[in-house]
Amino acid sequence: MKKSQASRPPARLLLGPGPSNVHPRVLEAMAQPLLGHLDPAFLALMDETQQRLRRLFGAENHALTLPLSATGSAGMEACFANLLLPGDAAVVGVAGVFGERMCEVARRCGADVTRVDAEWGDALSAAAMGSAIARVQPRLVALVHAETSTGVLQPVEEIAATANAAGAFTVLDCVTSLGGMPLRLDAWGIDAAYSATQKCLSCPPGLSPLSFSPRAMAFVRERRRPVQSWYLDVSLLAGYYGGEARRYHHTAPVSAIYALAEGLRIVEEEGIEARAARHRQAADALLESLAPLGFEPLVSEVALRLPPLTTLRLPRLISGANNEAQLRARLLHEHGIEVGGGLGALEGKVWRIGLMGENARLEAVERLEAALHTLLTS
Numbered sequence: 001m002k003k004s005q006a007s008r009p010p011a012r013l014l015l016g017p018g019p020s021n022v023h024p025r026v027l028e029a030m031a032q033p034l035l036g037h038l039d040p041a042f043l044a045l046m047d048e049t050q051q052r053l054r055r056l057f058g059a060e061n062h063a064l065t066l067p068l069s070a071t072g073s074a075g076m077e078a079c080f081a082n083l084l085l086p087g088d089a090a091v092v093g094v095a096g097v098f099g100e101r102m103c104e105v106a107r108r109c110g111a112d113v114t115r116v117d118a119e120w121g122d123a124l125s126a127a128a129m130g131s132a133i134a135r136v137q138p139r140l141v142a143l144v145h146a147e148t149s150t151g152v153l154q155p156v157e158e159i160a161a162t163a164n165a166a167g168a169f170t171v172l173d174c175v176t177s178l179g180g181m182p183l184r185l186d187a188w189g190i191d192a193a194y195s196a197t198q199k200c201l202s203c204p205p206g207l208s209p210l211s212f213s214p215r216a217m218a219f220v221r222e223r224r225r226p227v228q229s230w231y232l233d234v235s236l237l238a239g240y241y242g243g244e245a246r247r248y249h250h251t252a253p254v255s256a257i258y259a260l261a262e263g264l265r266i267v268e269e270e271g272i273e274a275r276a277a278r279h280r281q282a283a284d285a286l287l288e289s290l291a292p293l294g295f296e297p298l299v300s301e302v303a304l305r306l307p308p309l310t311t312l313r314l315p316r317l318i319s320g321a322n323n324e325a326q327l328r329a330r331l332l333h334e335h336g337i338e339v340g341g342g343l344g345a346l347e348g349k350v351w352r353i354g355l356m357g358e359n360a361r362l363e364a365v366e367r368l369e370a371a372l373h374t375l376l377t378s
């Protein structure tokens with residue numbers, strides 16, 4: 001029988017905001033025969049995976065670290081659903097799409113949300129967050145470490161210190177930072193954090209690494225009103241992922257765990273510091289190579305630029321019949337390269353170029369530069 005078209009995807013270089021390309025070793029791991037999710041051989045792999053996640057998160061002292069069976073947004077939902085009770089005050093830093101999404105999720109948990117906004121392309125003001133925290137005395141303070149919609153790194157340590165001093169839980173979105181830069185959840189005083197596998201870990205989408213501090217777990221175990229979501233209740237997930245009994249909660253996605261385990265081995269073989277340096281070098285090379293075509297960084301302050309995701313203002317060359325959406329389509333169809341468009345207020349004004357995980361390499365930058373050169377100057 002002939003293979004169907006759908007089972008043979010075209011070759012793509014994925015330089016958008018995620019997913020990124022997957023290492024061949026990870027693809028091979030996923031093709032291994034299944035084990036039962038309670039098989040001792042699988043449980044050993046689960047132990048290894050959780051241990052590697054703890055190290056990568058810098059969360060050795062956290063009470064529970066696990067790969068949640070869903071994408072990054074479910075990790076976000078898990079943090080808010082477990083740590084908020086209806087009527088609780090929450091302070092959320094909003095500097096892009098994912099801060100907005102946090103507000104919506106917190107509201108749906110019944111929280112009274114105070115948002116602290118920053119211009120898109122800017123960092124949150126730690127002082128503004130501090131005065132909101134002092135004013136509303138929230139149960140929870142949330143922010144995004146690496147805002148993928150704008151390409152800005154946010155001031156986590158300062159804000160977390162203020163939240164801790166006020167006795168609030170701190171929730172951190174690490175979706176685009178885990179695997180691309182060192183994280184220190186314990187040292188920063190983060191109570192709940194989540195990530196996703198398809199960005200700097202270079203695994204397929206589908207899992208959300210999640211980590212809860214002892215204080216956060218104690219709160220969930222002691223809350224009288226059960227967590228509204230059965231699936232995301234970390235006190236129930238602990239029955240399987242907590243390590244001791246490994247009781248059935250839901251069927252762990254076995255092949256996806258094979259992939260993540262291999263992806264995390266690759267990260268540790270390289271070392272997170274070397275990996276972070278590679279992301280910075282690739283992002284620097286990208287800015288340098290596209291500058292002659294007229295692309296300029298949206299984020300002016302160098303220290304705020306997010307190495308895995310660079311937001312570029314579009315040159316005047318890209319307009320009218322040669323508009324940005326058409327140009328992205330041509331990049332995809334004629335050169336096999338995917339890049340991201342702008343979101344929200346930045347739609348049509350910027351491109352978002354991800355150099356994440358396996359793709360944070362000069363070869364990727366060179367391929368993009370050559371393709372754009374062909375499209376824009378011939």
Ligand SMILES: *Cc1c(COP(=O)(O)O)cnc(C)c1O
Pocket residue numbers: 018071072073074098144146147148149173175176196205
């Ligand atoms: C991609 C992303 C998410 C959402 O993750 P999904 O896997 O798409 O659900 C959340 N936060 C940030 C910062 C992201 O980049």
